[in-house]
Amino acid sequence: MTVETPSDPRVETLDRVVIRFAGDSGDGMQLVGDRFTELSAAFGNDLATLPNYPAEIRAPAGTIAGVSSFQVHISDHDIVTPGDGPNVLIAMNPAALQANLSDLAPGSTLIVNGDSFAQRDLDKAGLTQNPLEDHSLDAYNLYVVPMTSITVEATKDLGVRPRDAERSKNFFALGLLCWMYTRPVAPLIEWIESRFKDKEQVLAANLAAFKAGRNFGETAELFDHPYEVRPATLRPGNYRNIIGNLATAYGLIAASQKANLPLVYASYPITPASDILHELSKHKNFGVKTLQAEDEIAAAAMAIGASFTGALGITGTSGPGVDLKSEAMGLAVSLELPLVLVDVQRGGPSTGLPTKTEQADLMLAMYGRHGECPLPIVAAKTPSHCFDAAFEACRLAIKYRTPVMLLTDGYLANGAEPWLLPDLDALPDISVAFATEPNAGTEFLPYLRDPETLARPWAIPGTAGLQHRIGGIEKEGIGLDGEGGSGNISYSPENHDRMVRLRAEKVARIAHDIPGVEVDHEDGAQVLVLGWGSTWGSIQAGVRRIRARGLPVASAHLVHLNPFPADLGDVLRRYPKVLVPEMNLGQLSRLVRAEYLVDAVSFTKVQGVPFRAAEMEAKILEMMA
Amino acid sequence: MTTEPIALTRKDFESDQEVRWCPGCGDYGILAAIQFVLPELAVKPEEMVFVSGIGCAARLPYYMNTYGVHSIHGRAPALATGVAMTRPDLHVWVIGGDGDMLSIGGDHLSHALRRNVNLKIVMLNNQIYGLTKGQYSPTSEVGKVTKSTPFGSVDFPFNPLSVALGAEASFVARTHDMDRKHMMETFRRMHAHRGAAFVEIFQNCNVFNDGAFGGLLKKDVRADMLIELRHGERIRFGTDGQLGVAVNEFGEPHVVAVADVGDEGLLVHDERRADPTLAFALSRLSTGPHMPTPIGVFRDVDRPVYDAEVQRQLVAASERSGPGDLAKILASGPTWSVD
Numbered sequence A: 001m002t003v004e005t006p007s008d009p010r011v012e013t014l015d016r017v018v019i020r021f022a023g024d025s026g027d028g029m030q031l032v033g034d035r036f037t038e039l040s041a042a043f044g045n046d047l048a049t050l051p052n053y054p055a056e057i058r059a060p061a062g063t064i065a066g067v068s069s070f071q072v073h074i075s076d077h078d079i080v081t082p083g084d085g086p087n088v089l090i091a092m093n094p095a096a097l098q099a100n101l102s103d104l105a106p107g108s109t110l111i112v113n114g115d116s117f118a119q120r121d122l123d124k125a126g127l128t129q130n131p132l133e134d135h136s137l138d139a140y141n142l143y144v145v146p147m148t149s150i151t152v153e154a155t156k157d158l159g160v161r162p163r164d165a166e167r168s169k170n171f172f173a174l175g176l177l178c179w180m181y182t183r184p185v186a187p188l189i190e191w192i193e194s195r196f197k198d199k200e201q202v203l204a205a206n207l208a209a210f211k212a213g214r215n216f217g218e219t220a221e222l223f224d225h226p227y228e229v230r231p232a233t234l235r236p237g238n239y240r241n242i243i244g245n246l247a248t249a250y251g252l253i254a255a256s257q258k259a260n261l262p263l264v265y266a267s268y269p270i271t272p273a274s275d276i277l278h279e280l281s282k283h284k285n286f287g288v289k290t291l292q293a294e295d296e297i298a299a300a301a302m303a304i305g306a307s308f309t310g311a312l313g314i315t316g317t318s319g320p321g322v323d324l325k326s327e328a329m330g331l332a333v334s335l336e337l338p339l340v341l342v343d344v345q346r347g348g349p350s351t352g353l354p355t356k357t358e359q360a361d362l363m364l365a366m367y368g369r370h371g372e373c374p375l376p377i378v379a380a381k382t383p384s385h386c387f388d389a390a391f392e393a394c395r396l397a398i399k400y401r402t403p404v405m406l407l408t409d410g411y412l413a414n415g416a417e418p419w420l421l422p423d424l425d426a427l428p429d430i431s432v433a434f435a436t437e438p439n440a441g442t443e444f445l446p447y448l449r450d451p452e453t454l455a456r457p458w459a460i461p462g463t464a465g466l467q468h469r470i471g472g473i474e475k476e477g478i479g480l481d482g483e484g485g486s487g488n489i490s491y492s493p494e495n496h497d498r499m500v501r502l503r504a505e506k507v508a509r510i511a512h513d514i515p516g517v518e519v520d521h522e523d524g525a526q527v528l529v530l531g532w533g534s535t536w537g538s539i540q541a542g543v544r545r546i547r548a549r550g551l552p553v554a555s556a557h558l559v560h561l562n563p564f565p566a567d568l569g570d571v572l573r574r575y576p577k578v579l580v581p582e583m584n585l586g587q588l589s590r591l592v593r594a595e596y597l598v599d600a601v602s603f604t605k606v607q608g609v610p611f612r613a614a615e616m617e618a619k620i621l622e623m624m625a
Numbered sequence B: 001m002t003t004e005p006i007a008l009t010r011k012d013f014e015s016d017q018e019v020r021w022c023p024g025c026g027d028y029g030i031l032a033a034i035q036f037v038l039p040e041l042a043v044k045p046e047e048m049v050f051v052s053g054i055g056c057a058a059r060l061p062y063y064m065n066t067y068g069v070h071s072i073h074g075r076a077p078a079l080a081t082g083v084a085m086t087r088p089d090l091h092v093w094v095i096g097g098d099g100d101m102l103s104i105g106g107d108h109l110s111h112a113l114r115r116n117v118n119l120k121i122v123m124l125n126n127q128i129y130g131l132t133k134g135q136y137s138p139t140s141e142v143g144k145v146t147k148s149t150p151f152g153s154v155d156f157p158f159n160p161l162s163v164a165l166g167a168e169a170s171f172v173a174r175t176h177d178m179d180r181k182h183m184m185e186t187f188r189r190m191h192a193h194r195g196a197a198f199v200e201i202f203q204n205c206n207v208f209n210d211g212a213f214g215g216l217l218k219k220d221v222r223a224d225m226l227i228e229l230r231h232g233e234r235i236r237f238g239t240d241g242q243l244g245v246a247v248n249e250f251g252e253p254h255v256v257a258v259a260d261v262g263d264e265g266l267l268v269h270d271e272r273r274a275d276p277t278l279a280f281a282l283s284r285l286s287t288g289p290h291m292p293t294p295i296g297v298f299r300d301v302d303r304p305v306y307d308a309e310v311q312r313q314l315v316a317a318s319e320r321s322g323p324g325d326l327a328k329i330l331a332s333g334p335t336w337s338v339d
C-alpha cells in the first residue's frame, strides 16, 4: 500500500519550525519524534533534537512526573540548536499540556488529544478546571482533535481490541504532523512494515492510525493549509542522521581500526551511557569485545587489563561511574597505559538527574583523583562531533600511553543532527609500534621514555625477553636527565618528585600536538564567548543573533580541556571581555581564570536543558553594554 | 604458539628483585613452590601474566620473571579478566590475600568465578591484614583480638571455599604453605584446568597471626588433622588411617572412625560431580583449625570458558558478516546526498 504525498497548491513555505511531541511516557512520544526526525533528515532538512524523558521507568500514567517529550527543530538552512521553544506543541493529555505550555509562545500552534481531557485525566494532572473550556488557551491556535477515538474507529475492522488500538494514537499524531509539514511518507510506511513485521495486528493498527492522521489533516478542514520546510543547503556530500552515543561508538571503532588494535569496551549499565555498550556489542565482526562488568570499578580495571595486553581498552559511564572509576584512572596514570574513559555527563550530584544533561564533571575529570594525577581531557561539542572527539581521545591515549577522559553529555548522547559522513580513508593512521627488543643493552626498561612524547614503551605479554612488572606503587622512572627507567618500586623522594613532574609534563606537552584555538572573530569584537562541550549550539545561536543585530562578537570553542591549546592565553588576552557560558557553576571559567589570570565572566545554567538562544543573546548584549 | 620442548628452570621464573617479606613469612615457601612448578608446566615466562591487588601476597608478581601487574586493592580478578578475555593465549595467575580477595574484592572474585574466566586464582589466607599491620580479616575467627578489635571481633568469617563454590567455581582446591609437594601438585592441577580455578593456601603470617593454622599444620598433628582428598578414593585419614569421612542420612559428611562404619561406609571423593552440593558440604566439614580439615581438589568440572566463548562469538560474527566495514555501517539506514 502507498500513501502519496499530497501536492496541495496551498502549501505555505517556512524556513524553519520547531515541533514538540509531548505525552505520557507510555504514549510513544520518543518513537514518533525519532520517526519525524528521520523523515526530515532523509528529506534533507538541517535539524537538531532534544529528547526529554523522565528517569522513572514508569511514573504513574497521566501525571506530570510521567510526561515525556521530544522536540525537533527542522530548517532549510544551517541550524545549531533544537530551538528555544516549540512553534507547534502536540499534547496527548492534560499533564503533557500542563508541563510544556510555559515553553509555548502566544500565537503558536497547540494540538491536543481531545479524548484525554475527562475529569479523571484532569485530576491526574492536578487540574481543577478543564483548560479546553476555561479560555486559558485563547492565546494559542488551539486544535482539539479526538485522536484516540478516530484511531479506534480507523482500526476497528482490523480485529484489534479497542484497548490495543488506542496505543496507536501516537501514529495518528505523527500522520497528522506529516500532513501538516508535507513530509515524504513512503520511508515511514516501510519502516512501520519492517519494524512490526512480526506483529501483524500492531503493524496494521499503526499503519491505519498513521493514515487516519494524514487523512484527518487533509479532510477535516480544521487546518487551513499544510506547510513545507525545504531541504537545507548543507555542504555537499553524503549525510545521515546521527545521535551522539552512536557517533561515539563509531568513533571508537574507527580509532581501533586506524590504530590496528582490537577494541575492548568494558562498561556497567548506566543512563545515559548504556547505548554505547549496546552499539559496540553489535559489531563483533570488527573484533570488538564488549564486557558488561559486575560494577563500574571492574569495568575500568578490565579495560586496563586489556590495554596491558595490547588492546585499545575503553570504559564508558556517567558521573556516578566516574566517581567509582577514579582509583582505576589513577592506576592507569601510574601504569602509563592507553585507556579512554567516556563520561556521558548527566545532572548531579549523586543520582541527580539521570536523564537530564549537565556539564558539571569538568573539575572531576581534571582533578577527581588523589595525588597529582593529570590526564588529557577531550570534549565533544555536537552529536556528530562525538565521532571526532572519540577518535581524538583514542589517538592521544595510544600515542602518549595515558588514560584520557572523553566528555560528552546527555544532550549530545540522545540528540540528533545530520552528519556529513566522514571520509574514513582520510582519518590519520594512529597506530604505534609495540616494543619488541630490549631498549638498554640486553635489558628492557619499561619506564625508559620517548624523549619527545615522554611515552614509555608498550611491551605486551607474549614478547620474549621483555617481561616486566608494573604497578601502582611509585616506580623508578627515567628523568629528563636520562637517569633511571627500570620501573622497579622506588620510595626515593627525588624519584617521586621527578615522576610527578614527568607525568605532568607528558600531559602538558600534548599542547603542541593539538590545533590552536579556532576563533570566530569579527572586526571590532570586544567580547569573546568561550565555550566547551554541548553548549556549542546555544553559543552559536546566541552569537548569530548578536551579529544579526549588526553587532560584532567573537566566539571560540574548546575541544581539548587538558591541556588547553597552546595559544589560548594569547587569544583570551586579546579581548577586553570574555564570557564563559556553562551548564555548571563556572568550572571552565575558573580554570581559565586560574591559568591565565583573565577576568572571565561566568554565565551558568543547571536546569538539565541547554541554554536558549535568547538567553545567550541577552547575556552577550549585557556584556557589550 | 610454538610447541617445541622448552627446558626451563626455576631461575627462568625469578626476577632480579630482592624478595621483601618478613623473615619466616609463609609467602616465601609459596613463591618457591610456584617457581619450582612452572618449569614443569611447559609454559614460557613471556606467556605468563601475574596479576595482583594490594597486600603482602600481592607483591608476588614483582618476584616473577614474567609479565605482571600489581594493581589496586581488590581489583585483581577484574583486571585479570580484561587480560584473559583479550588474550586467551596467555596464562593468567591472580595472587592475593584474604582481605584483598574476600573483603574489598569479594565482588570481583565471585564474578570472575561465575563467568569462568580462564584465570588461576591463588588466595593466600593468613586470616589477618598483614600489610596494614594487624587488623582482623574477613576470614578471622569470631572473638579475634586485633588492633581494630581490642575486645574481640564480632564478625562471622567467610569460608573461602564455600564462597568459591557458591560462586559457581569450576575448580576449587586447598593447600598449605608447609608442604611444597602438595602445593606443587595443587598448582599442576590448577594449571591443567580450563576455566576459573580457585586455590586457597593456608599461609602463616608469623608477625601478626603466627600459628593461626598450627592446630592443623604442626608436624605431629597433621596426619590426624588434615584430610587429603583424592579423586576416586575413599576419604580416609589419621596416623593409622583410622579415621574417615562418611555421609549421614541427610547427605551431610562427617568424620567417623573407620572401625565404626567399615571401609565401604566411607565416602568416595568425586571431584567431577556436576552438582556442587557435596563439595560445598565438604568445604564446611571443619569450622576452624581445631577440627580435621580437608585439603586437595574439592571440585574440578568442565564449564564453558568465558574468554573462549567471547572469542567464539567474534569468529561466528566474522563468518556471518565478513570482516567489519565501518563505511558500510555508517551508511546503513537512511542517507541522502547534497550536491
Ligand code: SF4
Pocket: B020, B021, B022, B024, B025, B026, B027, B056, B057, B126, B130, B131, B204, B205, B206, B207, B208
Ligand atoms: S606481615 Fe605477615 S604476611 Fe605480611 S610479609 Fe610479614 S609475615 Fe608475611
